[in-house]
Amino acid sequence: MSTLDYLSGTAEKDNIGKEHKKEFGFKIVAVLATLIGIVSLAVLLAYVFTEAAGWLDLQFLTSTPSRFAEKAGYYPAILGSAFVVALVALFALPLGVGAAVYLEEYSRKNFIQRFLQTNIANLAGVPSIVYGLLGLGLFVGTLGLPHGVVLVGAFTLTLRVLPIVIVSSQEAIRAVPDLQRQAALGLGATKWQMIRSIVLPEAFPGIMTGTIISLANAIGETAPLIMIGAATTIFSPPHGLLSSFSAMPLQIYAWSDFPKSEFQHGVLPAAIVVLLLVILTMNGIAVYARNKYYKNKK
Amino acid sequence: MATPKSLHKEFRADLKENSVRGVFFATALVSIITTVGIVVVLFADSVDFFSQVSIVEFFTSTRWSPVIKPIEFGVLPIISGTLTFTFLTALVAIPIGVLAAIYLSEYASERFRRIVKPALEVLAGIPTVVYGYFALIYVTPLLKKIFPEISTFNVLSASIMVGIMIIPTIASLSEDAMRAVPNSLRQAGYGLGITKFQVTSTVVVPASLSGIISSFILGISRAIGETMAVTIAAGNLSRIVNWLNPKEAFLQPVQTMTSAMVEVGTSDVTGTSVAYKSLFAVGLTLFVMTMLLNLVSQRIKNKYREKYE
Numbered sequence: 001m002s003t004l005d006y007l008s009g010t011a012e013k014d015n016i017g018k019e020h021k022k023e024f025g026f027k028i029v030a031v032l033a034t035l036i037g038i039v040s041l042a043v044l045l046a047y048v049f050t051e052a053a054g055w056l057d058l059q060f061l062t063s064t065p066s067r068f069a070e071k072a073g074y075y076p077a078i079l080g081s082a083f084v085v086a087l088v089a090l091f092a093l094p095l096g097v098g099a100a101v102y103l104e105e106y107s108r109k110n111f112i113q114r115f116l117q118t119n120i121a122n123l124a125g126v127p128s129i130v131y132g133l134l135g136l137g138l139f140v141g142t143l144g145l146p147h148g149v150v151l152v153g154a155f156t157l158t159l160r161v162l163p164i165v166i167v168s169s170q171e172a173i174r175a176v177p178d179l180q181r182q183a184a185l186g187l188g189a190t191k192w193q194m195i196r197s198i199v200l201p202e203a204f205p206g207i208m209t210g211t212i213i214s215l216a217n218a219i220g221e222t223a224p225l226i227m228i229g230a231a232t233t234i235f236s237p238p239h240g241l242l243s244s245f246s247a248m249p250l251q252i253y254a255w256s257d258f259p260k261s262e263f264q265h266g267v268l269p270a271a272i273v274v275l276l277l278v279i280l281t282m283n284g285i286a287v288y289a290r291n292k293y294y295k296n297k298k
Numbered sequence: 299m300a301t302p303k304s305l306h307k308e309f310r311a312d313l314k315e316n317s318v319r320g321v322f323f324a325t326a327l328v329s330i331i332t333t334v335g336i337v338v339v340l341f342a343d344s345v346d347f348f349s350q351v352s353i354v355e356f357f358t359s360t361r362w363s364p365v366i367k368p369i370e371f372g373v374l375p376i377i378s379g380t381l382t383f384t385f386l387t388a389l390v391a392i393p394i395g396v397l398a399a400i401y402l403s404e405y406a407s408e409r410f411r412r413i414v415k416p417a418l419e420v421l422a423g424i425p426t427v428v429y430g431y432f433a434l435i436y437v438t439p440l441l442k443k444i445f446p447e448i449s450t451f452n453v454l455s456a457s458i459m460v461g462i463m464i465i466p467t468i469a470s471l472s473e474d475a476m477r478a479v480p481n482s483l484r485q486a487g488y489g490l491g492i493t494k495f496q497v498t499s500t501v502v503v504p505a506s507l508s509g510i511i512s513s514f515i516l517g518i519s520r521a522i523g524e525t526m527a528v529t530i531a532a533g534n535l536s537r538i539v540n541w542l543n544p545k546e547a548f549l550q551p552v553q554t555m556t557s558a559m560v561e562v563g564t565s566d567v568t569g570t571s572v573a574y575k576s577l578f579a580v581g582l583t584l585f586v587m588t589m590l591l592n593l594v595s596q597r598i599k600n601k602y603r604e605k606y607e
Contacts, residue, residue: 019493019495019496020493022493022495023493023494023495026495027401027405027495029397030397030398030400030401030405031401031405033393033394033397033398033401034397034398034401034402034406034414034418034469035414036394036462037394037398037418037421037462037465037466038414038417038418038420038421040462041420041421041424041462044432044436047436094325095325095328096325097325098321098322098324098325098326099322099325099326099328099329101322102319102322102323102325102326103326105322106319106322106323107326116326116329116330118596119329119330119333120329121592121596122333122589122592122593123329123332123333125516125519125588125589125592126336126523126585126588126589127522127523127524127525127556127584127585127588128523128525129523129525129556129559129560129581129584130336130340130523130581130584130585130588131336132563133336133339133340133559133577133578133581134332134335134336134339136339136577137335137339137340137342137343137578138335138339140569141339141343141569142339159328159332162328162329162332163329166329190311190314190315191315191318191319192314192315192318213423216423217423219425220423220424220425220426220427220428221425222425222426222427222525222526223426223525223526223556223560226560226563226564227559227560227563227577229563232564249425249427249428249526252427252428252431253427253430253526253529253530256427256430256431256434256530264435265435268431268435272428272431275425275428276424276428279423279424279425280420280423283420283423287416
């Protein structure tokens with residue numbers, strides 16, 4: 001690089017050109033990295049949906065499993081999932097919202113609150129299969145409930161989703177403006193009256209968003225249900241709390257072992273599409289509720 | 299003046315307020331009971347297990363065969379399977395996750411973020427059985443075109459799918475850390491005449507490193523506990539994986555701790571057998587590993603967080 005270059009500015013231009021190229025190249029790589037997961041998933045989904053076409057029909061939704069692909073159905077697993085997740089909602093909502101109300105409205109900022117909070121964060125990171133062992137050891141081993149029944153499945157998945165329900169409910173409760181609380185207390189309301197008539201109604205949409213997302217996760221949970229001894233294939237839907245059951249992901253797991261092409265490229269895609277439609281619809285409802293809620297707030 | 303009647307009423311109101319508080323406290327206790335339950339259940343049955351199988355055998359034997367004779371309970375093969383799977387998964391998820399975080403935090407328009415972020419979250423919401431199916435039915439045949447010697451069940455395809463599943467975990471936590479870096483630091487960089495890429499690599503990433511690393515650890519802990527994708531796609535063959543021979547290590551079946559637990563859980567073992575109890579010993583090992591990683595992740599995030607006010 002000569003002095004002349006500096007004076008004429010060509011050296012600087014070259015340098016700038018090089019940096020521009022680097023900048024541009026990096027930007028392309030980063031965009032690709034951002035989109036690669038989404039694009040791969042979209043391609044895979046396109047495949048499953050195409051393969052499910054022709055297999056996903058009324059017969060599939062209303063029959064029991066079979067070793068003949070044309071006769072195989074998903075009905076007992078669908079009902080099993082629905083039954084269990086309804087119970088999970090029934091247990092997890094009051095427990096989760098209750099804990100969130102305690103942490104946000106009652107507990108002082110002391111070590112007990114920190115301890116509870118850290119504990120909840122840690123529970124959210126425990127692998128789901130460990131919850132299966134908890135269910136097996138606690139509900140089956142210690143409490144003596146039978147193996148693989150609806151109630152044990154629901155209890156186990158409730159404990160599994162509880163941390164997420166608590167944390168998202170806490171966020172919803174925290175978003176309620178303090179002015180509204182003070183207004184209620186100023187009118188002479190007791191704390192419980194204030195929570196019941198101001199905090200919970202205001203936080204309700206946020207609580208529901210978090211809860212629906214947790215329930216969608218619960219529907220996809222497989223490993224904990226395997227560990228508590230739920231059936232991977234069953235021929236009748238559950239008929240009570242202590243009846244054995246299967247669930248959609250368990251049936252998918254069972255069918256993934258069938259080497260026949262009609263199962264791998266027909267029955268399985270159909271089962272997966274049903275499961276994904278349920279989960280994606282629930283997530284969609286949750287996101288819609290959240291957006292609508294935030295629009296109303298503004 | 300407080301009449302006895304109004305005092306009575308006040309007392310009743312107080313009682314109600316206190317019992318409501320008590321009920322809320324009780325619901326908050328459920329999470330403590332859950333933790334205690336996990337620890338007690340895992341320990342109790344593990345103690346039982348170690349009274350029948352020596353702890354030395356458990357941690358030094360190189361064969362894991364809990365159901366098929368000759369029975370042996372060496373946890374090393376399935377730990378090596380877990381490490382192999384986790385390593386490959388991290389290799390997929392970490393670079394992609396960080397690049398995505400950089401793009402979303404530093405480059406993307408608000409509109410792009412609004413559309414892409416929820417789409418990324420969908421990746422984390424798909425059940426792992428479905429990822430297992432994708433790996434077995436679509437990814438493995440694709441890999442066969444690149445590596446003709448690949449086995450139908452192999453750890454690589456499961457790792458690729460789970461890696462994609464973990465991208466949002468790493469991307470969103472790293473992005474949060476990067477967005478917390480104040481703009482004044484970036485402006486200082488631009489003031490010195492450096493480009494956006496230089497600002498990102500020399501200012502933003504170093505300033506948010508603790509958050510980024512804690513997202514890696516959390517992602518790794520996720521991979522260690524992942525069960526169904528490995529069970530379906532990686533083949534359940536317990537062996538000590540030799541990384542010095544990558545083809546054999548990554549293109550052949552492996553068994554992880556989690557898939558070994560599913561195998562025992564779905565076999566016909568009874569509640570009194572040693573195999574049944576081995577579930578809890580493996581579960582305890584898994585629990586301790588993930589718990590340590592989660593604690594380290596939180597510690598790094600809290601301790602080394604640069605504070606900008």
